Amino acid sequence: MNEFELINRLTRSLPVNKSVVVGAGDDCAVLDVGLPDRLLLFKTDAVVEGIHFTSAAAPEKIGHKALARCLSDIAAMAGTPTAALVTLALPNNFDPNLVESIYSGMSGLARRHEVAIVGGETTSNPERILISIALIGWVPRGKGVLRSGAEVGDAIFVSGELGGSLAGRHLEFEPRLAEGRWLAQHFSIHAMIDVSDGLAGDLRHILRASRVGAELLATAIPISREVRKAAKAESSNKPPLLAALTDGEDFELLFTVASRDAVPLLDAWRKQFPNLPLNCVGKITASDGVTIRDKDGVRPLTAHGYVHFQ
Amino acid sequence: MNEFELINRLTRSLPVNKSVVVGAGDDCAVLDVGLPDRLLLFKTDAVVEGIHFTSAAAPEKIGHKALARCLSDIAAMAGTPTAALVTLALPNNFDPNLVESIYSGMSGLARRHEVAIVGGETTSNPERILISIALIGWVPRGKGVLRSGAEVGDAIFVSGELGGSLAGRHLEFEPRLAEGRWLAQHFSIHAMIDVSDGLAGDLRHILRASRVGAELLATAIPISREVRKAAKAESSNKPPLLAALTDGEDFELLFTVASRDAVPLLDAWRKQFPNLPLNCVGKITASDGVTIRDKDGVRPLTAHGYVHFQ
Numbered sequence: 001m002n003e004f005e006l007i008n009r010l011t012r013s014l015p016v017n018k019s020v021v022v023g024a025g026d027d028c029a030v031l032d033v034g035l036p037d038r039l040l041l042f043k044t045d046a047v048v049e050g051i052h053f054t055s056a057a058a059p060e061k062i063g064h065k066a067l068a069r070c071l072s073d074i075a076a077m078a079g080t081p082t083a084a085l086v087t088l089a090l091p092n093n094f095d096p097n098l099v100e101s102i103y104s105g106m107s108g109l110a111r112r113h114e115v116a117i118v119g120g121e122t123t124s125n126p127e128r129i130l131i132s133i134a135l136i137g138w139v140p141r142g143k144g145v146l147r148s149g150a151e152v153g154d155a156i157f158v159s160g161e162l163g164g165s166l167a168g169r170h171l172e173f174e175p176r177l178a179e180g181r182w183l184a185q186h187f188s189i190h191a192m193i194d195v196s197d198g199l200a201g202d203l204r205h206i207l208r209a210s211r212v213g214a215e216l217l218a219t220a221i222p223i224s225r226e227v228r229k230a231a232k233a234e235s236s237n238k239p240p241l242l243a244a245l246t247d248g249e250d251f252e253l254l255f256t257v258a259s260r261d262a263v264p265l266l267d268a269w270r271k272q273f274p275n276l277p278l279n280c281v282g283k284i285t286a287s288d289g290v291t292i293r294d295k296d297g298v299r300p301l302t303a304h305g306y307v308h309f310q
Numbered sequence: 311m312n313e314f315e316l317i318n319r320l321t322r323s324l325p326v327n328k329s330v331v332v333g334a335g336d337d338c339a340v341l342d343v344g345l346p347d348r349l350l351l352f353k354t355d356a357v358v359e360g361i362h363f364t365s366a367a368a369p370e371k372i373g374h375k376a377l378a379r380c381l382s383d384i385a386a387m388a389g390t391p392t393a394a395l396v397t398l399a400l401p402n403n404f405d406p407n408l409v410e411s412i413y414s415g416m417s418g419l420a421r422r423h424e425v426a427i428v429g430g431e432t433t434s435n436p437e438r439i440l441i442s443i444a445l446i447g448w449v450p451r452g453k454g455v456l457r458s459g460a461e462v463g464d465a466i467f468v469s470g471e472l473g474g475s476l477a478g479r480h481l482e483f484e485p486r487l488a489e490g491r492w493l494a495q496h497f498s499i500h501a502m503i504d505v506s507d508g509l510a511g512d513l514r515h516i517l518r519a520s521r522v523g524a525e526l527l528a529t530a531i532p533i534s535r536e537v538r539k540a541a542k543a544e545s546s547n548k549p550p551l552l553a554a555l556t557d558g559e560d561f562e563l564l565f566t567v568a569s570r571d572a573v574p575l576l577d578a579w580r581k582q583f584p585n586l587p588l589n590c591v592g593k594i595t596a597s598d599g600v601t602i603r604d605k606d607g608v609r610p611l612t613a614h615g616y617v618h619f620q
């Protein structure tokens with residue numbers, strides 16, 4: 001049983017109440033708290049030593065990553081984060097300076113996005129550091145973007161470049177908060193997710209939620225400098241395209257819009273965010289699953305994104 | 311460096327924003343989200359296998375405890391919980407049925423208190439199960455109770471009976487949500503906390519936040535049946551009074567009110583909650599620290615509550 005099968009099993013019959021707009025299964029939970037203009041976003045995310053970072057990683061970057069992952073989920077809903085709680089589970093012999101550095105990395109990122117850190121707790125986890133972040137934020141009513149709105153014919157876009165994040169970017173990425181909000185303010189974004197498991201895996205989350213398929217264009221997938229370098233140095237056996245599709249931890253925005261919006265969106269994006277690439281990587285189809293088109297034709301994409309617990 | 315010293319060091323200069331009413335250092339964070347009638351409560355709490363429960367504990371009870379601890383913090387603010395996120399960190403060889411049973415224990419408790427479980431995540435923690443709960447709730451403006459409001463002369467009350475929780479109650483306790491709300495609705499509660507580290511330890515949190523001292527009355531401390539049994543069977547070396555003061559994980563409410571309210575409150579409580587004892591265990595003083603009065607006179611109470619990381 002992998003992570004997603006387990007989650008499906010657990011979320012079949014969760015308790016709900018009338019405040020729940022979106023429960024388990026999207027980037028954040030969405031709650032109606034009675035404010036006329038906005039909805040509350042609620043999210044948790046954890047990073048674990050040896051899995052999401054190594055003990056050799058700079059502690060400031062560990063803290064940065066822990067919070068940035070959670071902020072990225074708010075970005076994928078086109079929301080604005082407001083307050084975070086930090087759970088630090090630590091071995092008994094922890095170094096207080098290391099913990100202070102973790103907090104320093106989190107606090108720097110939080111300040112840049114005007115997120116308050118309003119507490120949390122420390123507890124024991126004898127074998128390894130685990131950091132869980134709980135985050136709340138806001139999205140204007142009618143402007144939140146779910147995974148479930150993709151429509152047949154939509155253009156599929158992804159920000160940035162993909163793959164090779166483990167070379168360093170996974171510890172340093174900036175969550176695409178301004179970009180996510182700008183998109184929802186200026187265009188009708190049908191579906192959006194942040195790329196944490198790899199484009200192939202996260203696109204499938206959109207397709208499943210929207211009950212559609214997709215065709216990707218191989219030559220349009222933006223392959224990162226790190227992947228190209230690794231390919232040149234022959235330090236990886238993974239073909240560059242596969243790395244871009246499946247490496248994971250890119251934390252870019254993957255979204256769909258009606259095809260008529262594709263060109264105006266690209267033009268406006270390039271003016272607004274001249275330093276961040278945006279690529280149309282394919283289209284939403286009525287068929288099941290994902291196909292990829294290259295010079296040899298169209299084939300099913302069988303390579304999944306990274307799945308925990310396999 | 312123990313847990314509290316670390317927290318003091320970490321919380322010195324956390325990022326804030328204008329929504330923060332109460333940040334780190336109370337039972338929950340309190341946020342003003344622009345609703346005229348209420349404030350948002352925000353809390354996380356984690357339980358770890360081998361520390362907060364053993365691998366022999368029934369998984370339903372583990373789930374119950376994980377959520378109940380967090381609900382107890384909402385109770386201590388006189389609040390009402392509304393939605394929870396669940397982070398499950400699991401060894402790779404976990405049994406899906408065990409995980410489903412943990413969820414079942416949480417869900418049962420959540421339903422009884424009309425708390426929605428709106429998602430969360432699973433991740434890896436190879437050596438042991440860790441469950442972190444993030445919870446939001448509400449408190450009417452002007453009715454929230456902090457740790458910092460105790461005044462010299464206040465009567466100190468505690469609900470229930472204390473000590474011996476490890477014999478089983480720590481896995482089964484019911485968070486005192488109705489009691490906390492009722493108290494704040496009917497009386498001016500000056501300060502409140504839930505007893506998680508033992509009365510001696512948690513009373514000190516109130517005293518520190520309120521810059522006051524306290525005198526406890528030894529004969530008034532409600533000692534649990536489990537502690538009395540252990541003392542009779544000579545299965546514990548801890549004197550019963552010390553066990554009641556320091557065992558921890560009682561999850562009862564500890565609060566202070568003006569002395570003139572003490573008798574009316576006791577009378578009204580006994581009508582409202584006839585099956586739950588309430589005891590006046592002492593008074594708030596102007597001196598530093600905690601003293602305890604018994605038949606031999608007044609002595610400083612040096613026994614601290616349970617402190618993690620010592």
